[in-house]
Amino acid sequence: MTSKPRHMHFFLVMGNVGQHHGAWREPDSGIELADSIDFHAEVAQRAEAAKLDAVFIADHLAMLGREAHAPAQHLEPVTLLSALSTRTESIGLVGSASTTFNEPFNVARQFASLDHLSRGRAGWNMVTSAFGEENFGSEPLPAHATRYERADEFVEVTKALWRSWSADALALDRESGVYARSEKVHPIDYAGKHLTVSGPLNIPRPPQVHPVLVQAGTSADGMAFASKHAEVVFSAHQGIPAAKRYYEKIKNGARLCGRDPDSVKVLFGLSPILADTQKEAEERQRALAGLLNIDYVKQLVGFQLGGMDLSGYDIDEKLSLDLLPDPATVNRRQGRFDLYRQLIEDGETLRRLTEIEATAAGLQVAVGDVAGVADKMVAYFEAGAADGFILIPPSQRVDGRRLLGEVIPLLRERGYAREDYRGTTLREHLGLTWP
Numbered sequence: 001m002t003s004k005p006r007h008m009h010f011f012l013v014m015g016n017v018g019q020h021h022g023a024w025r026e027p028d029s030g031i032e033l034a035d036s037i038d039f040h041a042e043v044a045q046r047a048e049a050a051k052l053d054a055v056f057i058a059d060h061l062a063m064l065g066r067e068a069h070a071p072a073q074h075l076e077p078v079t080l081l082s083a084l085s086t087r088t089e090s091i092g093l094v095g096s097a098s099t100t101f102n103e104p105f106n107v108a109r110q111f112a113s114l115d116h117l118s119r120g121r122a123g124w125n126m127v128t129s130a131f132g133e134e135n136f137g138s139e140p141l142p143a144h145a146t147r148y149e150r151a152d153e154f155v156e157v158t159k160a161l162w163r164s165w166s167a168d169a170l171a172l173d174r175e176s177g178v179y180a181r182s183e184k185v186h187p188i189d190y191a192g193k194h195l196t197v198s199g200p201l202n203i204p205r206p207p208q209v210h211p212v213l214v215q216a217g218t219s220a221d222g223m224a225f226a227s228k229h230a231e232v233v234f235s236a237h238q239g240i241p242a243a244k245r246y247y248e249k250i251k252n253g254a255r256l257c258g259r260d261p262d263s264v265k266v267l268f269g270l271s272p273i274l275a276d277t278q279k280e281a282e283e284r285q286r287a288l289a290g291l292l293n294i295d296y297v298k299q300l301v302g303f304q305l306g307g308m309d310l311s312g313y314d315i316d317e318k319l320s321l322d323l324l325p326d327p328a329t330v331n332r333r334q335g336r337f338d339l340y341r342q343l344i345e346d347g348e349t350l351r352r353l354t355e356i357e358a359t360a361a362g363l364q365v366a367v368g369d370v371a372g373v374a375d376k377m378v379a380y381f382e383a384g385a386a387d388g389f390i391l392i393p394p395s396q397r398v399d400g401r402r403l404l405g406e407v408i409p410l411l412r413e414r415g416y417a418r419e420d421y422r423g424t425t426l427r428e429h430l431g432l433t434w435p
């Protein structure tokens with residue numbers, strides 16, 4: 001008798017009409033509704049009907065000239081997730097917030113509030129931010145290592161604030177007039193290199209104690225941070241061997257930090273381009289590429305490559321490794337730089353880099369029919385390269401609908417996706433322990 005497969009975990013990237021920079025131009029993209037709660041509630045409700053662990057909303061703090069070619073992010077993540085908490089019952093609600101351009105007291109309050117409003121479904125993607133410094137004063141972007149050093153303190157402070165109210169702090173004694181037992185509401189008195197915070201938080205303990213901690217970093221500092229703190233890690237790689245190496249590094253890193261490797265779930269980033277047949281899906285991929293403003297995407301690739309001007313290069317040219325800056329000087333996204341450097345080393349053209357950037361922000365693209373994409377997901381999962389997937393549809397209304405309505409049900413039929421939610425909190429969906 002064959003044993004039943006384990007269940008995969010799934011997050012869906014949402015918050016815009018689709019991730020692909022050109023998909024908003026498709027007739028049924030819904031772009032006119034991108035600022036309306038109804039558009040996003042429909043996506044979240046579909047994700048919940050498919051029994052996904054969570055929806056996820058990214059956060060970027062600058063336009064980078066995007067407005068002439070592709071939609072902005074639109075709504076701020078915690079605000080939108082709070083609205084979605086009233087339109088959904090069970091699905092997790094995860095959003096990004098920067099540890100470089102925020103204070104931990106603010107972030108602790110926002111996610112504690114979201115956790116209370118959603119009765120235990122909140123998750124925080126801890127991002128160190130690779131751009132946007134011009135919107136937060138006149139200082140340059142802090143060095144990569146300094147950003148992670150501050151992030152490390154930031155998460156310690158945030159967790160301490162969430163725990164600053166003991167579980168039995170609330171007395172709610174109308175008779176005596178005692179609202180909370182003050183000896184159970186503790187200051188945190190944190191003083192570190194980057195942060196000084198007294199506490200306690202001005203919100204009682206969140207239902208999950210700590211909203212689920214999420215992170216995506218591929219640099220050495222990023223992986224060290226993930227191994228120490230993250231409960232969910234987004235993996236941004238191309239191909240099973242690279243994904244597997246990353247998976248093993250994160251699990252080993254967690255082990256070295258004295259954590260159970262199963263207490264950190266690695267979700268592989270996948271962008272599915274879906275159609276009735278493989279051939280039609282490939283046609284769809286070409287049609288989507290035809291909607292891009294290639295000059296702008298070239299600019300973005302240059303930005304990710306440490307600030308190169310690629311305007312003079314032909315799109316079908318293979319870039320030479322000698323053109324690239326010294327990796328040690330790259331202060332923005334080191335992981336994305338390494339990925340593109342590897343693709344250039346593998347002989348890929350500038351066209352391929354622009355397509356990866358514009359389709360899936362550096363994540364793996366899977367082009368196929370429903371069964372073909374499901375098979376690819378099973379291959380990653382069975383190879384030990386992922387505990388599940390962070391799914392990033394080019395268009396919510398085209399690929400997203402097929403993904404939730406057809407791919408996930410097929411995986412369920414094959415025993416890889418849950419039939420229903422067992423608990424009510426995101427921690428329970430992910431099988432994580434209580435802090």
Ligand SMILES: Cc1cc2nc3c(=O)[nH]c(=O)nc-3n(C[C@H](O)[C@H](O)[C@H](O)COP(=O)(O)O)c2cc1C
Pocket residue numbers: 057058059060096125126127128129130215216217218219220221222223234235236269332333334335336390
């Ligand atoms: C699925 C996914 C979602 C991400 N979301 C955000 C985000 O919302 N905001 C952000 O600034 N960075 C985001 N990132 C980028 C990472 O947080 C990180 O900056 C990037 O992987 C580079 O980190 P590194 O320099 O440690 O490699 C995301 C990355 C991935 C793979």
